[in-house]
Amino acid sequence: MHIVDVRATTVTVPLEAPLRHSNGAHWGRFVRTVVEVEADNGLIGLGEMGGGGQSAEEAVRGLREYLVGHDPARTEALRFMLANPTASLYNNRTQLLAAIEFACLDLQGQHLGVPVHELLGGKVRDRVPFASYLFFRYPAADGTGEVRTPEQLVEQARELKARRGFTVHKLKGGVFPPEYELECYRALAEAFPGDRLRHDPNGALSVEDGIRFARAIEDLDNDYLEDPTYGMNGLRRVRERTTIPIATNTVVVNFEQLAANVRDPAVDVVLLDTTFWGGIRPCIRAAGVCETFQLGVAVHSSGELGIQLATMLHLGAVVPNLSFAADAHYHHLTGDVVTGGPLAYRDGAIDVPAAPGLGVTLDRDKLAEYAELYRELGSYPYDRDPGRPGWYPLLPNGSWADPAAAGPVDLAS
Ligand SMILES: [Mg+2]
Secondary structure: OOEEEEEEEEEEEEEOOOEEEOOEEEOOEEEEEEEEEEEOOOOEEEEEEEOOOHHHHHHHHOOHHHHOOOOOOOHHHHHHHHHOOOHHHOOOOHHHHHHHHHHHHHHHHHHHOOEHHHHOOOOOOOEEEEOEEEEOEOOOOOOOOOEOOHHHHHHHHHHHHHHHOOOEEEEEOOOOOHHHHHHHHHHHHHHOOOOEEEEEOOOEEOHHHHHHHHHHOOOOOEEEEEOOEOOHHHHHHHHHOOOOOEEEOOOOOOHHHHHHHHHOOOOOEEEEOOOOOOOHHHHHHHHHHHHHHOOEEEEOOOOOOHHHHHHHHHHHHHOOOEOOOEOOOHHHEOOOOEOOOOOOOEOOEEEOOOOOEOOOOEOHHHHHHHHHHHHHHOOOOOOOOOOOOOOOOOOOOOOOOOOOOOOOOOOOO
């Protein structure tokens, strides 16, 4: 089997409502790029990457001359063909490599008639548990879906728990003043006794505010505190002053940083992201390092449609030391590009796909519909807040959103 073509299609899939985060917001939709790698036997492997638009489609097309003629079973070679670490100083291709790796694994699995997890050591679990990923949200265009107050936040969690069965709740913070988010977080703890919690302000707090926040939640059932501040040295200072495990998806995202964290620990839990790390396989290698040094492992979500979700499920299926529920933005979406999608949650978990390859196929009608929506709406600035024109955060941030300021916001500007 060898590769004969590489294609990319950028799509926009609407969210239930705009999701707010420390840098701005997802403006009511995700923009993702679907990658197709076609082999000489007619099989098509699927990949997915974040962001998109013309530049992502062109970046994928630009890999065509590297990939045509390559055997997709030689997955390890891709690392050096596309993203040699010294060459990558000039061409940052890690996320492209990830999308191609997904597609090559999908091709191998389809070719051999086995699910991807069988290529990766075999599954040790049939279902991957997920956390409810709670966001502060602007209202949708129809005025529904706002999450700004502790009551609205608890209601969002209650609805998600009833509908999806989550027993772990992650609050994406870094939006409002830390004392207000503390009130929101404690409201969750009070509303769901017996469930577990995690808070993630995306590194927005100062070291001192991070320590203050950590100490103020030490009595709760916390999985961990995720990126309270930015940087390994700041995280180390927070970690030294709290009993709560510290997690990151921002500053341990490659093997150099993982080694540094082993030698001089700054975090207890590493959130593995199949895109940030350059594929499913590097995440499994990193999980092995974490197993050796007894660091915790969780699965990070950088915003996914069903193809990327499948990569997270196959990763979650094969990593023995997955000691925490995975994260996914997935349940905030209103649709998907995969056949029969969106994939269903049951009791807070999603079944690991059993069909050959990644186990998901493209719904061509949906792909066309969402590609058209992308052409209509275009991209959005992920690192800008539609409700706070002109604002951008410093690190640490000192200029928080006003909890009293209700939506709606103008998403057209
Ligand atoms: Mg995070």
